[in-house]
Amino acid sequence: MAITSANQLELLQTAEAVAREKMIEPELVIEAMEDSLARAAKSRYGSEMDIRVKIDRKTGHATFTRVRTVVEDDAVENYQAELTVEQARPYLDDPKVGDVIVDEVPPVELGRIAAQSAKQVILQRVREAERDRQYEEFKDRAGTIINGVVKREEYGNIIVDVGRGEAILRRNEKIGRESYRPNDRIRAYVKDVRREARGPQIFLSRTDPQFMAELFKMEVPEIYDGVIEIKAVARDPGSRAKIAVISYDNSIDPVGACVGMRGSRVQAVVGELQGEKIDIIPWNEDQATFLVNALQPAEVSKVVIDEDGGRIEVVVPDEQLSLAIGRRGQNVRLASQLTGLDIDILTEEEESKRRQAEFNARTQLFMDALDLDEFFAQLLVAEGFTDLEEVAYVELDELLSIEGVDEGTAEELQARARDVLEARNKAALENARALGVEDSLVDFDGLSPQMVEALAKDGIKTLEDFATCADWELAGGWTTVDGQRVKDEGLLEPFDVSLEEAQNMVMTARVMLGWVDPTELGAEAGDETGEGDDQEAGA
Structure with missing residues (x-):
């Protein structure tokens, strides 16, 4: 097949048709054609030559050129595409390194094999362009909700038609035992979009906590407008969820706005999540207050936070323990996810026993180490002293503030504490040296x-x-x-x-x-x- 004037315009028409069908730019198709014709020409003139093809965008005329580059004398590696300054003098008046010589060569005739090869190049380039278009279109939709139509099911994974591409909803991203049939409409959260060799991969989820957050954004105008913000979400997909919200307008109740008139807004979200029960909780900067809210409907008596360990201890009335923990630990688990802290739940009786045990242990420490009677040792513990270092090196005024302690008694206490500490230090040092x-x-x-x-x-x-x-x-x-x-x-x-x-x-x-x-x-x-x-x- 020769590229004659009879089929020059057909190149442009074909490019337009392919671009329209694949929804890509005609320019990309024409560039693919130029590349395929150049490869065919190389098979005719020699693969070492730098053959380039330019198709006129108006007439469809294809121009074949051979390109050679001027290089240093000792840098010539490809004699078909490079030449020295001396060799370039017949073609250029004052050749310099880096100059380019372009010669037009006769068009090639495409045999059957060459034509098939050119077709494969065009198809490959078109596929790549189509994949790039799909990736560019969907990469910015990660983190949003998308609607699609179920195409088929493969090994429990759902393949979803999302318009100009396909997405996958893995079976572990489905809620409970959801099942879908071909042509069912589906709404899901775009969890990730990746560029892979086989094309862009769009991963959907219906179990991701942000899916519920995006649903609320769609149902509650105040969230969409930024008046109410979703601060945290925790889900047990298909069963129960907790969502923490805050209002930046004092006249708007964030919980009431999310619930809606007669529960219309939250029910719309519940319906989409297959009946998942949702606790809407007011967010608070104070961790203890936020946790008390997060453990609803259980009542909390006391909260102790260990900031270094990232743990939090919650004391609840004895009758509230099962409610605070929830069925199979669900309530405390969701509260932990919501606050980002590990939560230990104790009953008031357990906490009282532990505090009493600590009090007794510290009392015994002071009795044994400082040779005090039980009453005086208990008095030190009650005043907040926890170890010998505090007694030994605290300001004397703090000991004098204890009722019944005069200056002589305070100095004697510190002297005893320091003697014990020095003896312990000496023994520890001897043990260390022995090791x-x-x-x-x-x-x-x-x-x-x-x-x-x-x-x-x-x-x-x-x-x-x-x-x-x-x-x-x-x-x-x-x-x-x-x-x-x-x-x-x-x-x-x-x-x-x-x-x-x-x-x-x-x-x-x-x-x-x-x-x-x-x-x-x-x-x-x-x-x-x-x-x-x-x-x-x-x-």
Whole structure:
């Protein structure tokens, strides 16, 4: 097949038809044709040649050209597409490296194989353009709700027609035992859009918490307008959910607005979620207040927050325990997801027993260590003293504020406490040295003798050993395993060493050993501070 004047216009007509069918730009189709004709020409003139084809966008005339580039004398690798400055003089008046020589060559005749190859190139380029169009169209729709029509089911996964593409709803993203038939209409949340070799993959979800948030945004105009904001969502898909909302207009009740007149708004969402029960909760900046709201309908007596551990302790009346926990732990689990904290629930009786046990343990500590009678030891505990260090090094005025304690008694208490602590330090140091601890670790600033002893029992006996420790190994931390937060016990955690203090001690040890340059460390800290300032300024 030769590209003659008779079929030149057919190229443009074909390009228009393909572009219209695939909903892509005609220019992309013409470029694909130019590429396919160039490949066919290379098979005719030689694959080493740089053959290019240009199709006139008005007439459809295809021009075949050979391109050669002027390079350095010793840089010629392809003699068909490159030439030296000297070789270029017959073609250019003053050739320089980088100049290009373009010669027109006769059009090629496409044999059957060449024509088939050209067709495959065009189809491939058109497919790529179609995939790019689909990706560009759907990538910005991630995080929104999309409507589609069920096409088929494959191994429990639902293939959904979403207009100019197909999406997949995996079986683990369906609510409960949902089942769909071909041509059923479906509404789902676009969880992710990925560009893959086989084309853009659009992943849908009906179990994602944000699906419920987007449904409320559609049903509640105040959320769409930004007057009410959804702060957190937690779901047990198909069963129960909790959603925390806040209003930025004092005249609008966020819970009432989401419920709607006679529950019309929330019922529309419930109907879409297959009857999922929804608790709408007012959000509060105070974590304790927010948690009390999140555990509704259970009543809460007291909340104790452990900010370092990311845990929260809730005390409820004995008769409210089952309601607070919920069926199979559902209520407390959803409240935990909503607040982002691990929640321990205790009854008032359990909490009272624990507090009494702590009180007795501290009382016994002061009785044994300071040789006090039970009444005086209980008096110290009642005033908030928890350990010997507090008694030994607290300001004398704090001890004098205790009823019945004069200056002589206060000084005697501190002297006894310091004697006990010094004896303990001496014993701990002797034990540590017996375990083989070196002076470099004993003399390290920030480590008490008891800390050194605890490290030695774990095999950390030198400053080098200490410098190789991770901060969480010393201060402890939390690890998520199978979706559950698991406590990592730190070697120095019993001594109330924070993660930041552990980081500073380890880094100081590394500087002392010469492993880290303190000037570089300071520069990095400055860079991080600068980045933070830039981010704040940008914000």
